[in-house]
Amino acid sequence: MNPLMRAVNFFFLKVILIPLTIGICTPYASKAQQFGFNGSRTKSAVNFTLIRNLIIIPLYINNKGPYNFILDTGVGPLVITDTTIVQELNLKDLRPIKISGLGKGMEIDAFLSNQISAQIGKANIDYIPTAILKSDILGLSNYMGTRIYGLLGYYFFNSFTVEINYSSKRVIFNLPGTKKKIKGEIIPLQIINSKPYINVELDIKELGSINAKVVVDNGASHAISLETLNEKPFPIPPNAIPANLGIGLGGPISGNVGRVPKMRIGNFELNDVISSYPIYDDVAAKTLILNRNGNLGSEILSRFNITFDYANEIMYLKKNQFFSRPFEHDMSGIEVYVEEEPEKRYFISRIEPNSPAQLADIHEGDEIISINFTSTKTLNLNDITKTLRSGDGRGIFLSINRNGDLLIKLIKLKKRI
Known part of the structure; x- marks a missing residue:
């Protein structure tokens, strides 16, 4: 796969594969055990790195x-996903x-294994159902x-x-039934x-109040993706802008990005939430x-x-402390x-199309x-993402290498939704 097509919204790449692998792995489920501890231990913890709102943990x-x-x-x-681990x-x-x-007649080559044991912190599991991609189609490292x-998902949680x-x-995990006072509002799952x-609960001017059923997916970096309503495409708000939301096996997944004026999770209320609206046939219907x-x-979720x-x-x-930060979309029109x-x-x-980056001839x-004028060698993706959504009207200088030529470009950021 062309590396330019691999740097895309992670959620939509994941949608292609994950719902299908759950059923495929069930032949090994009878061998699988839950994660557990040795001896009398009931608790463990690991630190994590947060990149693009996604949690990266060390796994053995x-x-x-x-x-x-x-x-x-x-x-x-x-x-x-990284096939070098097989060797x-x-x-x-x-x-x-x-x-x-997704796509017309396209298939993913993969393997199943019942040879995998895993360890996170002081917890371990044998015979965890595992799907191994033959090639790294997700490009998560990029x-x-x-x-x-x-x-890593369900078997840990x-x-x-x-x-x-x-x-x-930090991720802290206890055996079920361990006596511990847990702070926070209870939300049924x-x-x-x-x-x-x-x-x-979504409050949308054109639709009124909607009780929406959503999967809780902390492995998706967006705020909310709205796909279906009454088994039809979710209506796109009038202020939405066209966007390329990802890549499927058959090509780009297109859609729109807009805002939900008000959302409630239990008693918590969030305003002007960035929302994605994938084309129905590209995602939900397939x-x-x-x-x-x-x-x-x-x-x-990270709030x-x-x-x-x-x-x-x-x-x-x-x-x-992140709860009140505003929801902002990219203001440059650049994906990195x-x-x-x-x-x-x-x-x-x-x-x-028609973004500040295109107008600046990027x-x-x-x-x-x-x-x-700060070298990208000293920056990470979080730094770059934050800069590219750092303020309506702000000027950003980019030094770029285009086929060996060094060019200086000025992008004037614009809040597009």
């Missing part, structure tokens, strides 16, 4: 590592499978700017009461096909998710410190991806050398 696989994995409530089995772990007797994805090996503290960047669902309205992502209690089908929300080898370099993967494939 078959006593090797640590490997960077994304902790993700939106996946079922363990998913290994490192000397995995054998892998069962090849074909997974149908998207995140650091080496990512895969995704189903084993513990899991507290995600976005304030301290439904666990369906290994994923947690909640109901949120992924068998007609029983839900959308996907609640980590741009919202809380959250405790997941799958055993009792509840989660606790306690707002943190990273190449790690032989050294970290930032490239432009896509330019939004091209796809341009390498960003510096931003406001």
Whole structure:
């Protein structure tokens, strides 16, 4: 896959694969055990790194590592996306499978394994159901700017009461039934096909008040994606702008980005929430998710410190210091991806039509050398993303390498929604 097409919204790439792998892995489920501790231990914790609102944790696989994995409530089995791990772990007797994805007749080559043991903190599991992609079609390392090996989800969350503290960047997990006072408002969960669902209330001028069923997906970096309403495409608000929301096996997934004026989760109220509206046939109609309205992502979830209690089908929300930050969309029209080898370099993967970047004659494939005369060698993706949405009307100088020529471009940021 062209690397320019790999730096895309992670959620929509994930939608292609994950719902299908859950059922595929069930032949090994009878062997699988939950994560647990040795001896009398009941609790453990790990620190995490937060990039683009996504949680990166250290995971040991078959006593090797640590490997960077994304902790993700939106996946079922363990998913290994970086195929180099297969050679490192000397995995054998892998069962090849074909997974149908989005697009016309396209399929993903993958393997199943029942040879995987995993360890996070002091907790471990044997025979965890695992899907291993034959090639790294998700390009998570390019998207995140650091080496990512895969995704860990349901089998971890189903084993513990899991507290995600976005304030301290720490995951704390206890065995179910451990006596501990948990702070926060209780929100009922439904666990369906290994994923947690909640109901949120949306106030939309054109539609009135809507009780929406959404999957709680902290492995999606957006705020909320609204896909269906009454088994039809979710109506797009008049102030929305066209956007390329990701890439499917058959090509780009298009849609729109707008705002929900008011959203309530329990007693918490959020205003002017950035919302994505994928084209119905690209996502909802092809992924068998007609029983839900959308996907609640980590741009919202990271405003809380959250405790997941799958055993009792509840989660606790306690707002943190990020709760009141405004919801902002990219103001430049630029998407950025990273190449790690032989050294970290930032490239432009896509330019939004009629955006400030297009008006400034920025091209796809341009390498960003510096931003406001600060070398990108000293920046990470969080720094770049923050700068590109840092203020309506602000001027940003980009030094770019275009086919060996060094060019200086001025982009005037614009709040487009």
